[in-house]
Amino acid sequence: MKEHLLGLDGWSGEEILEVLDHARTFRKVLDRDVKKLPTLKGITVANLFFENSTRTRMSFELAEKRLSADIINFSASTSSLKKGESLRDTVDNIWSMKVDMVVIRHVAVGSSHFIARRCKAVVINAGDGSHEHPTQALLDLYTIRERFESFEGLKVCLVGDALHSRVIRSNVLGLKALGAKITLCAPLTLLPFGVEQWGIDVTCDIEEAIAGANVVNVMRLQLERQTAGYIPSLREYSTYWGIHKGLIDLMDKDHIIMHPGPMNRGVEITQEVADSADSVILPQVTNGVAVRMAVLYLLSPRIGETQ
Amino acid sequence: MDSETKFVIKGGRVVDPANGIDEITDVYIEDGMIARIGGKKNYQDRTLIDAAGKLVFPGLVDIHVHLREPGREDAETIESGSLAAVRGGVTSVCCMPNTHPPIDNAPMVRFIYDRGSEAYCRVYPIAAISKGLEGKELSEMFDLAIAGAVGFSDDGRPVTSSQLLRNALLYSKMIDLPIMLHEEDLDLSAGRHMHEGHASGLAGMQAVPAVAEAGMIARDIMLASFLDAKVHICHVSAKESVGIIRDAKEKGVKVTAEAAVHHLILTDEDVVKSGFDSNYKMNPPLRAKDDVEVLRAALVDGTIDAIVTDHAPHPPEDKDCEFAVAPFGVVGLETSASLIYDKLVRTGIIDITRMVELMSTMPARLMDISAGTLSQGANADIMIFDPERKWTVDSSKFAGKSRNTPFEGWELTGKPVWTMVDGQIFFDELS
Numbered sequence: 015m016k017e018h019l020l021g022l023d024g025w026s027g028e029e030i031l032e033v034l035d036h037a038r039t040f041r042k043v044l045d046r047d048v049k050k051l052p053t054l055k056g057i058t059v060a061n062l063f064f065e066n067s068t069r070t071r072m073s074f075e076l077a078e079k080r081l082s083a084d085i086i087n088f089s090a091s092t093s094s095l096k097k098g099e100s101l102r103d104t105v106d107n108i109w110s111m112k113v114d115m116v117v118i119r120h121v122a123v124g125s126s127h128f129i130a131r132r133c134k135a136v137v138i139n140a141g142d143g144s145h146e147h148p149t150q151a152l153l154d155l156y157t158i159r160e161r162f163e164s165f166e167g168l169k170v171c172l173v174g175d176a177l178h179s180r181v182i183r184s185n186v187l188g189l190k191a192l193g194a195k196i197t198l199c200a201p202l203t204l205l206p207f208g209v210e211q212w213g214i215d216v217t218c219d220i221e222e223a224i225a226g227a228n229v230v231n232v233m234r235l236q237l238e239r240q241t242a243g244y245i246p247s248l249r250e251y252s253t254y255w256g257i258h259k260g261l262i263d264l265m266d267k268d269h270i271i272m273h274p275g276p277m278n279r280g281v282e283i284t285q286e287v288a289d290s291a292d293s294v295i296l297p298q299v300t301n302g303v304a305v306r307m308a309v310l311y312l313l314s315p316r317i318g319e320t321q
Numbered sequence: 322m323d324s325e326t327k328f329v330i331k332g333g334r335v336v337d338p339a340n341g342i343d344e345i346t347d348v349y350i351e352d353g354m355i356a357r358i359g360g361k362k363n364y365q366d367r368t369l370i371d372a373a374g375k376l377v378f379p380g381l382v383d384i385h386v387h388l389r390e391p392g393r394e395d396a397e398t399i400e401s402g403s404l405a406a407v408r409g410g411v412t413s414v415c416c417m418p419n420t421h422p423p424i425d426n427a428p429m430v431r432f433i434y435d436r437g438s439e440a441y442c443r444v445y446p447i448a449a450i451s452k453g454l455e456g457k458e459l460s461e462m463f464d465l466a467i468a469g470a471v472g473f474s475d476d477g478r479p480v481t482s483s484q485l486l487r488n489a490l491l492y493s494k495m496i497d498l499p500i501m502l503h504e505e506d507l508d509l510s511a512g513r514h515m516h517e518g519h520a521s522g523l524a525g526m527q528a529v530p531a532v533a534e535a536g537m538i539a540r541d542i543m544l545a546s547f548l549d550a551k552v553h554i555c556h557v558s559a560k561e562s563v564g565i566i567r568d569a570k571e572k573g574v575k576v577t578a579e580a581a582v583h584h585l586i587l588t589d590e591d592v593v594k595s596g597f598d599s600n601y602k603m604n605p606p607l608r609a610k611d612d613v614e615v616l617r618a619a620l621v622d623g624t625i626d627a628i629v630t631d632h633a634p635h636p637p638e639d640k641d642c643e644f645a646v647a648p649f650g651v652v653g654l655e656t657s658a659s660l661i662y663d664k665l666v667r668t669g670i671i672d673i674t675r676m677v678e679l680m681s682t683m684p685a686r687l688m689d690i691s692a693g694t695l696s697q698g699a700n701a702d703i704m705i706f707d708p709e710r711k712w713t714v715d716s717s718k719f720a721g722k723s724r725n726t727p728f729e730g731w732e733l734t735g736k737p738v739w740t741m742v743d744g745q746i747f748f749d750e751l752s
């Protein structure tokens with residue numbers, strides 16, 4: 015097991031499956047009446063959220079509580095980078111409180127790497143700018159695996175703002191490591207430079223992208239992309255890249271619909287699709303807790319000591 | 322005359338491209354000047370400097386450094402920066418005007434000379450193109466030139482206004498000092514932190530495309546051509562820029578160009594490999610591997626005229642933070658000669674003569690300063706370089722005040738070991 019979870023970059027298929035296997039055990043615990051385990055008793059976890067993210071923070075907190083960890087929370091809802099609100103000082107302070115693990119969400123790419131260099135705590139990246147969001151990808155992979163036996167050759171369609179999406183980057187890394195066949199679909203203005211070298215299929219045509227897919231994972235469109243000039247209007251995006259029933263009909267018979275949330279219903283996904291029987295959007299949320307329990311458990315320093 | 326003013330650097334390999342010299346011989350120094358090279362052996366009443374097995378160069382000339390004084394003396398001072406310079410074999414520096422306040426008036430130029438007179442190396446101020454570096458009104462170029470400015474630049478930011486640049490190019494023709502341009506299309510670069518390429522795409526980092534540099538260079542070369550004026554392009558980093566400059570030179574446009582050491586050695590992949598360490602953040606950003614290759618070829622074919630450091634000290638208070646928040650810039654004076662020797666000369670990309678041309682002869686000519694040569698009567702600004710000396714870059718031992726180097730821990734072969742400025746020895750690690 016790796017020392018930190020800074021991203022899925024560099025993680026092998028086996029390492030990812032190890033997390034998913036453990037997540038399966040924890041997932042069963044979540045269905046029990048008594049959901050608490052003593053696993054992380056005595057371990058202190060700091061949740062540092064420099065960006066508003068109620069869902070991810072709640073999911074981590076719940077995972078930590080289920081494992082009996084001691085928790086301290088820090089949140090500063092600064093959505094933009096600025097001097098003064100110093101990540102450095104916050105981390106130094108938190109480290110001085112003798113925490114064992116740090117979960118961090120921050121707008122700067124590499125913020126979790128920065129912390130890993132600066133203190134000796136185990137660092138879990140809960141989203142660094144547009145770079146990576148590894149636990150989201152792991153829970154997506156877990157959710158896919160609940161339905162499909164193998165990733166090998168599985169057709170996964172990722173739709174949305176790949177330029178700014180950490181979820182897409184981590185998903186691509188994880189899915190590639192596990193042998194899935196990935197198609198990425200977005201308008202050209204929302205595709206990153208060099209995406210043609212990622213070893214995946216890329217297209218701007220949503221019908222082509224989704225045809226025959228087993229999984230469609232729909233990304234949230236940040237509404238400010240319109241004012242920043244990446245897309246002409248939400249209406250046009252919704253018309254040409256929004257996922258609706260007609261597109262779902264083009265998928266393989268055996269298919270699921272995913273979304274990392276929170277959704278803009280009616281923009282990137284219609285209500286009909288989001289709430290359909292093939293949607294696993296709510297199971298994703300439940301699985302998120304189990305996957306984060308697995309990550310916390312596997313990376314926790316106590317495990318290392320007894321090995 | 323006594324032995325304190327008379328020296329012989331004995332038995333070194335003397336490389337002085339200005340005079341076509343590359344031979345093992347002696348350099349005689351008297352009264353702060355080069356008395357002669359070679360000739361009758363006369364070691365009497367002279368301090369002997371044994372340079373056997375070493376390289377003897379005219380002191381290096383770095384025409385793009387930021388010395389931070391006045392205003393940010395916590396990052397660097399003229400004194401500390403000049404000590405860093407001589408430890409890197411650099412005997413003349415031209416310092417950029419983006420200080421606080423900026424060097425945009427004659428008293429400021431005189432202040433730099435005043436401070437420079439107590440420094441370890443020669444310090445020549447470059448003055449602002451526009452008042453306050455604001456890109457709106459021309460600075461008083463005649464006044465600045467008479468006070469001793471050796472060139473004009475708004476470095477740190479581009480001259481965005483085409484009209485202002487047109488006037489700057491025309492007005493400065495009357496003075497004939499170089500206009501040194503930091504090329505950046507701010508529309509494409511604002512809020513962006515690394516080169517837009519495969520690495521930034523994978524990293525999700527807000528990234529600036531090469532065209533932000535090359536596009537502005539194209540505009541400025543067309544202006545220079547139209548006005549029959551001279552332009553000097555600072556820190557060329559992108560392959561597209563090299564192509565534009567090469568074509569312009571072939572067409573006879575009066576354009577010169579410099580490249581920074583880090584752009585010749587590091588790539589955008591190194592940013593990611595470092596875990597987004599802000600010591601890999603500079604402007605222009607580290608480019609892709611193929612850019613580095615094109616830039617290296619441009620050293621060989623003469624498209625690039627000079628190598629500079631763009632020495633940009635920042636204290637840890639500013640630099641030790643997440644990549645996106647950190648200011649641009651890295652220090653370089655104490656590592657430039659070693660890096661160029663180890664990574665470009667030892668690998669056979671350029672030879673020693675070309676290294677000295679790019680780091681001493683040519684930059685001195687570009688700025689028209691008395692340096693870059695070992696001609697008889699020239700200033701005794703000399704550096705001795707040990708091509709075999711192995712050392713490890715350790716920023717905690719830097720003489721400069723700041724530590725922001727991306728080369729920390731690098732094991733290098735070849736090092737400046739002795740530096741003389743104006744006949745005085747300011748650095749001696751010969752033995």
Ligand SMILES: [Zn+2]
Pocket residue numbers: 476477478503555556604605
């Ligand atoms: Zn510059």
